[in-house]
Amino acid sequence: xxxxxxxxxxxxxxxxxxxxxxxxxxxxxxxxxxxxxxxxxxxxxxxxxxxxxxxxxxxxxxxxxxxxxxxxxxxxxxxxxxxxxxxxxxxxxxxxxxxxxxxxxxxxxxxxxxxxxxxxxxxxxxxxxxxxxxxxxxxxxxxxxxxxxxxxxxxxxxxxxxxxxxxxxxxxxxxxxxxxxxxxxxxxxxxxx
Numbered sequence: 001x002x003x004x005x006x007x008x009x010x011x012x013x014x015x016x017x018x019x020x021x022x023x024x025x026x027x028x029x030x031x032x033x034x035x036x037x038x039x040x041x042x043x044x045x046x047x048x049x050x051x052x053x054x055x056x057x058x059x060x061x062x063x064x065x066x067x068x069x070x071x072x073x074x075x076x077x078x079x080x081x082x083x084x085x086x087x088x089x090x091x092x093x094x095x096x097x098x099x100x101x102x103x104x105x106x107x108x109x110x111x112x113x114x115x116x117x118x119x120x121x122x123x124x125x126x127x128x129x130x131x132x133x134x135x136x137x138x139x140x141x142x143x144x145x146x147x148x149x150x151x152x153x154x155x156x157x158x159x160x161x162x163x164x165x166x167x168x169x170x171x172x173x174x175x176x177x178x179x180x181x182x183x184x185x186x187x188x189x190x191x192x193x
Contacts, residue, residue: 046127061110
């Protein structure tokens with residue numbers, strides 16, 4: 001009779017341990033999904049700010065049409081990638097958008113009246129703040145992805161986690177162009193006469 005109680009106790013302990021590990025995976029998955037939604041919120045805010053920034057700049061630099069079209073197209077691509085929900089595609093589209101916005105800011109440098117416009121400065125500050133929030137959200141999400149994927153890959157969770165339908169999350173990685181070191185070129189000093 002004592003052997004039966006020992007077996008029942010062992011089965012109960014294993015069942016409790018499996019329940020604990022399952023609930024841990026659920027918590028980690030939920031935290032990762034929450035982190036993803038934070039990225040999504042910040043990217044939407046970024047996407048909403050950009051048309052206002054473009055419209056403001058167009059008033060001052062109407063003949064810079066190619067830059068405005070590039071920003072508008074990059075924003076459309078980023079919005080489409082966000083709707084797909086694929087972190088790799090989103091990272092590439094967001095990188096393209098970042099480059100286009102940088103190009104817009106470079107054009108703005110040529111227009112002192114635009115740089116002095118309070119509306120433009122306010123939008124530029126909001127966009128910079130949003131960029132910082134996106135970067136923080138990206139790091140937070142990737143940390144949660146790391147924790148979830150690690151838990152899902154460890155033994156014996158890797159066996160029953162996949163059976164129960166848990167899938168690894170993809171990291172929101174920087175695009176290759178963000179990894180490249182910037183090229184710095186110094187203008188040669190004017191010749192002395």
